[in-house]
Amino acid sequence: MSQPADSNATGAINSSPAWLALEAHAASAAIAGPQAHLRSLLQDGARAQALQAEYDGILLDYSRQRVTQDTVNLLFDLAEAANVRGKVQQLRDGAHVNATEDRAAMHIALRSAENEVYKVDGENVVPAVHAVLKQIREFSDAVRSGAWTGATGKKLTNVVAIGIGGSYLGANFVYEALHSDAESSKAAAGRQLRFLANVDPVGSARALEGLDPATTLAIVISKTFTTRETILNARTVRDWLKKGLGNGADVVAKHMVAVSTNLKEVESFGIDAKKGTFAFWDWVGGRYSVTSAVGLLPLALHYSYGTVDRFLAGCRSLDHHFLTAEPRANLPYLLGLLGVWNTNFLGFKSRALACYSEAMLKLAPHIQQVDMESNGKRVTTDGKVATFTTGEVNFGEPGTNAQHSFFQLFHQGQVVPVDFVGFCSSQHPVNLPEYEVSNHDELMANFFAQPDALAQGKTAEELTAEGVAASLVPHRVMPGNRPSNVLLLPRLTAYEVGQLLALYEHRTVVQGFVYSINSFDQWGVELGKKLADQVRKQMVLSRSKDGKAAIDKQFNPSTQALLNRYFTAKL
Numbered sequence: 001m002s003q004p005a006d007s008n009a010t011g012a013i014n015s016s017p018a019w020l021a022l023e024a025h026a027a028s029a030a031i032a033g034p035q036a037h038l039r040s041l042l043q044d045g046a047r048a049q050a051l052q053a054e055y056d057g058i059l060l061d062y063s064r065q066r067v068t069q070d071t072v073n074l075l076f077d078l079a080e081a082a083n084v085r086g087k088v089q090q091l092r093d094g095a096h097v098n099a100t101e102d103r104a105a106m107h108i109a110l111r112s113a114e115n116e117v118y119k120v121d122g123e124n125v126v127p128a129v130h131a132v133l134k135q136i137r138e139f140s141d142a143v144r145s146g147a148w149t150g151a152t153g154k155k156l157t158n159v160v161a162i163g164i165g166g167s168y169l170g171a172n173f174v175y176e177a178l179h180s181d182a183e184s185s186k187a188a189a190g191r192q193l194r195f196l197a198n199v200d201p202v203g204s205a206r207a208l209e210g211l212d213p214a215t216t217l218a219i220v221i222s223k224t225f226t227t228r229e230t231i232l233n234a235r236t237v238r239d240w241l242k243k244g245l246g247n248g249a250d251v252v253a254k255h256m257v258a259v260s261t262n263l264k265e266v267e268s269f270g271i272d273a274k275k276g277t278f279a280f281w282d283w284v285g286g287r288y289s290v291t292s293a294v295g296l297l298p299l300a301l302h303y304s305y306g307t308v309d310r311f312l313a314g315c316r317s318l319d320h321h322f323l324t325a326e327p328r329a330n331l332p333y334l335l336g337l338l339g340v341w342n343t344n345f346l347g348f349k350s351r352a353l354a355c356y357s358e359a360m361l362k363l364a365p366h367i368q369q370v371d372m373e374s375n376g377k378r379v380t381t382d383g384k385v386a387t388f389t390t391g392e393v394n395f396g397e398p399g400t401n402a403q404h405s406f407f408q409l410f411h412q413g414q415v416v417p418v419d420f421v422g423f424c425s426s427q428h429p430v431n432l433p434e435y436e437v438s439n440h441d442e443l444m445a446n447f448f449a450q451p452d453a454l455a456q457g458k459t460a461e462e463l464t465a466e467g468v469a470a471s472l473v474p475h476r477v478m479p480g481n482r483p484s485n486v487l488l489l490p491r492l493t494a495y496e497v498g499q500l501l502a503l504y505e506h507r508t509v510v511q512g513f514v515y516s517i518n519s520f521d522q523w524g525v526e527l528g529k530k531l532a533d534q535v536r537k538q539m540v541l542s543r544s545k546d547g548k549a550a551i552d553k554q555f556n557p558s559t560q561a562l563l564n565r566y567f568t569a570k571l
Helices: 017-026 045-050 067-081 084-092 109-112 126-145 169-178 182-187 201-208 230-244 251-257 263-269 291-305 305-324 331-345 363-375 407-412 441-454 460-465 494-515 521-540 557-568
Strands: 050-055 060-062 158-162 192-196 217-222 256-261 348-357 393-398 418-423 484-489
Touching: 017 067, 017 331, 045 050, 045 521, 050 331, 050 393, 050 521, 060 331, 067 084, 067 331, 067 494, 084 494, 109 126, 109 305, 109 494, 126 291, 126 305, 158 230, 169 192, 169 291, 169 494, 182 305, 192 201, 192 557, 201 230, 201 363, 217 230, 230 251, 251 256, 256 263, 256 291, 256 460, 291 305, 291 407, 291 441, 305 331, 305 494, 331 494, 348 363, 407 441, 418 441, 441 484, 441 494, 484 494, 521 557
Parallel strands: 158 192, 158 217, 217 256, 348 393, 348 418, 418 484
Antiparallel strands: 050 060, 060 484
């Protein structure tokens, strides 16, 4: 097995002088004292200017974090102690940073320019990446133009992408983010893109509802072509196509394609293994795969390859920034280190994403997987149990929906750091003459107000001075001092979507490198799959003709009782 990328330091990171210095700092008056309240800190103009960073149109304002310049300095000392910069270089050089699976994690190569060089195991993988990009461009152009038609000769205007987890969440995020973008929606006119992830039959019914098999193309996305949920859904769609179009040999070949590495299984399924199969590589983890054929093929079919190219350019811009910018001006470094500060030194175990654009409604579900599947680990890269918290609980909703959902808890309950993401212009501007501001300005008024409301709060003295009844004052006090980041971008196009995707991917990687954990494997999802195999075998027995098979004693008494209830339920 290749050597993993790891810290130059010996021992766990939380025993390092840099970590201990941060612990002492977090307990000091500079952070824990009354004068350290954000209500006061935000009045310091020099501090506000110092706690900002900008790159390629993205402004990060982290002045509402419970930090001083000393905090920032200590966090970069921690990054140095953990050898974050060295590990980032190893990532870029194709080292097997995914040590438990003996693989590189080279998703940055997926959005490389054609003249760049990214090597895995000594081989430049960029030519192979661009060969697949060319295949995607040619195929999507052919389908969109009608050069590739369905079995009846009709144009294929509907696409159903079949995949789960990383084969679904990223592409769905980008699809929704561009749905209202003027240029992207124009390119998608007359077309539909749907996603089928959940093996629940209701999922397939919804994905296929109202579609005509003659104009539908299905993409089966599975690296091994053995993922049970995906293959069952693919069989369901294949059956739907055959019922609508007949059993001709060209039905599957014309209406189904695959993103997979298992050409034998693809061909056995009936898909054209040469013309209808798109490759990706084992150095691409599922949750980092949206910029491979996994995400790009359905997105190019729907929005055109030109849109995909602009999306990749946005990713590439942030990749270059992450790999080359000085750490103190590096947006992913700053976001990752602030996450470590909040989680490990201030004790805030959750993080919310509040993106003030309805188009970004799938950002939080995607980043949930990127971050929680990557950094929710119990051991460090040397196999030792981590004696500190790794990972955060991520969740979110678009603003202003979030304000009327879970912000009550933020203001007066638990402290949950928030990332506020906003845009200076709207994808769909509306200006009503009878209303004093545009709809987007109304949205953004909340965007600018909420971080300050969380930071400043409302005191009993202020409420009393406003004439609030004494009996209500305790109910209306808001302690404030709730930390947040503010990210402001000029607009939301395919380019900015790519920037944000790469920014949050790299934020996760930085935190993982600080902790010296493997952010690229996901062994925790395997146990449930294996137990499901046992339950499935029991289902086969219990659903047999005689239906009298006893529940296997390997199951615990609770599960035995639940299975009995399931099999004997009166419907």
